[in-house]
Amino acid sequence: MSTLFYLNPSSSILNHPHSHFKTPPKRPSSYITSGGPPQPTPPQQLQTFWQWLSEEKVVTHKSPAKPGVVSEGLGLVAQRDISRNEVVLEVPKKLWINPESVAASEIGSVCSGLKPWVCVALFLIREKMRGGESWWWRYIDVLPECTDSTIFWSEEELYEIQGTQLLSTTVGCKDYVQSEFLRVEEEIILPNQKLFPSTITVEDFLWAFGILRSRAFSRLRGQNLVLIPLADLINHSSSIKTEDYAYEIKGAGLFSRDLIFSLRSPVAVKAGEQVLIQYDLNKSNAELALDYGFIESGSDRVTYTLNLDIAESDENFGDKLDIAETNGMNTTAYFDITLDQPLPKEMLPYLRLVALGGTDAFLLESIFRNAVWDHLQLPVSRANEEVICQVVRNACKSALAGYNTTLEEDEKLKTDGNLSPRLQIAVGIRAGEKKVLHHIDSIFKEREQELDELEYYQERRLRDLGLVGEQGDIIFWEPK
Ligand SMILES: C[S@@+](CC[C@H](N)C(=O)[O-])C[C@H]1O[C@@H](n2cnc3c(N)ncnc32)[C@H](O)[C@@H]1O
Numbered sequence: 001m002s003t004l005f006y007l008n009p010s011s012s013i014l015n016h017p018h019s020h021f022k023t024p025p026k027r028p029s030s031y032i033t034s035g036g037p038p039q040p041t042p043p044q045q046l047q048t049f050w051q052w053l054s055e056e057k058v059v060t061h062k063s064p065a066k067p068g069v070v071s072e073g074l075g076l077v078a079q080r081d082i083s084r085n086e087v088v089l090e091v092p093k094k095l096w097i098n099p100e101s102v103a104a105s106e107i108g109s110v111c112s113g114l115k116p117w118v119c120v121a122l123f124l125i126r127e128k129m130r131g132g133e134s135w136w137w138r139y140i141d142v143l144p145e146c147t148d149s150t151i152f153w154s155e156e157e158l159y160e161i162q163g164t165q166l167l168s169t170t171v172g173c174k175d176y177v178q179s180e181f182l183r184v185e186e187e188i189i190l191p192n193q194k195l196f197p198s199t200i201t202v203e204d205f206l207w208a209f210g211i212l213r214s215r216a217f218s219r220l221r222g223q224n225l226v227l228i229p230l231a232d233l234i235n236h237s238s239s240i241k242t243e244d245y246a247y248e249i250k251g252a253g254l255f256s257r258d259l260i261f262s263l264r265s266p267v268a269v270k271a272g273e274q275v276l277i278q279y280d281l282n283k284s285n286a287e288l289a290l291d292y293g294f295i296e297s298g299s300d301r302v303t304y305t306l307n308l309d310i311a312e313s314d315e316n317f318g319d320k321l322d323i324a325e326t327n328g329m330n331t332t333a334y335f336d337i338t339l340d341q342p343l344p345k346e347m348l349p350y351l352r353l354v355a356l357g358g359t360d361a362f363l364l365e366s367i368f369r370n371a372v373w374d375h376l377q378l379p380v381s382r383a384n385e386e387v388i389c390q391v392v393r394n395a396c397k398s399a400l401a402g403y404n405t406t407l408e409e410d411e412k413l414k415t416d417g418n419l420s421p422r423l424q425i426a427v428g429i430r431a432g433e434k435k436v437l438h439h440i441d442s443i444f445k446e447r448e449q450e451l452d453e454l455e456y457y458q459e460r461r462l463r464d465l466g467l468v469g470e471q472g473d474i475i476f477w478e479p480k
Pocket residue numbers: 072073074075142143144147148214215232233234235236237238291292293294
């Protein structure tokens with residue numbers, strides 16, 4: 001039965017569903033660091049950065065906010081009271097780092113055709129290596145060496161998220177960065193040693209990837225990827241519930257063709273307080289942990305991604321695939337399930353389709369093709385519904401057995417407190433996933449208990465034909 005479909009700890013966060021977790025981390029005998037937790041930036045670098053921005057006429061002593069050292073590393077601190085929606089800073093295009101500025105740079109000619117993030121990463125690494133010779137050094141000097149994103153965790157730290165989807169995604173993400181690095185190394189870096197005189201390693205590439213993931217604004221990713229110095233010092237607040245109006249790209253003025261990036265404060269801020277925004281309301285805790293290296297405590301970010309497959313070995317594979325595709329899905333479907341929320345709308349129909357077989361297989365015949373998805377919205381047969389419940393519950397059970405700790409142990413660690421930022425993320429993520437798995441299991445457990453009361457396809461059909469009486473009894477005709 002369990003070969004019909006399965007649930008595994010892979011996640012769709014990076015559109016990299018088959019990012020395999022090849023070597024499960026073992027508890028290392030010694031502490032292997034990957035650079036350790038982020039270190040604070042010395043105020044001197046911050047001072048030099050500010051001076052550079054003044055020279056470039058990006059800021060003045062009247063600017064409403066200024067970079068400062070805060071509990072999240074660096075941040076933007078209000079210099080005076082700032083009102084809601086007030087512009088906090090404006091950064092002209094000459095200071096942006098994006099594929100366009102890379103194209104206009106020394107390495108532009110060898111970067112055409114690269115993915116936006118790969119070419120910006122290469123640029124950033126090269127400028128970092130050029131040190132004081134780079135026009136960008138005062139910006140690069142304030143960039144952190146790492147964040148608390150799981151891509152920077154040591155083996156020992158990753159051991160704390162054993163069994164989680166986040167671990168699988170992290171490993172997949174690092175595999176992806178490595179494969180992009182190997183390609184760019186072979187095709188661009190090694191053949192152009194004059195442009196890239198110093199050795200660039202996969203760790204450098206991972207650093208640049210982490211910088212872009214944590215600092216590029218959500219709406220300015222993919223093809224629009226851009227790093228905006230100064231604006232990228234803005235930190236996230238969970239209490240700001242809107243992403244609206246925080247930033248925009250606009251013309252620099254009536255007589256200018258230039259563009260500027262303009263950042264507004266979504267809330268009123270008192271002098272001396274930090275200006276904060278909401279990074280992305282739609283990201284799960286796993287995505288926040290991977291991208292930025294923090295999580296939130298509310299339940300709306302606590303998710304688990306169910307990964308359902310139509311097995312190629314299924315004797316009805318072709319028909320099922322056709323039905324899935326007709327309804328905007330594929331052989332594999334991902335369903336993000338959020339704690340205490342109902343199941344995603346298309347999940348039960350997809351599960352019923354995947355499990356369809358035996359005497360129910362007639363629904364796969366071509367005469368039903370236009371109506372089958374409607375039929376799958378409701379229980380098809382007791383056998384079909386029972387399979388779904390059993391397989392999902394077994395999958396939840398086996399996923400729960402894959403963690404090193406129990407939910408109770410995680411909860412105790414949380415209440416005892418005093419966890420390092422990375423351990424806090426690890427415990428929060430693994431506890432969250434377990435809660436969602438228990439939540440899914442309880443939904444299907446309840447369903448299992450209702451199997452005798454549910455109405456199935458055949459009964460609905462008879463009722464529609466007027467062949468079921470008020471009490472559910474089947475009406476027979478006696479031929480006259
Ligand atoms: C866009 S940068 C903001 C500037 C950053 N604090 C710095 O020191 O350069 C995003 C990074 O800031 C940190 N950060 C932002 N908001 C945070 C929060 N609410 N809690 C913890 N860390 C936060 C994380 O390290 C994240 O990856």
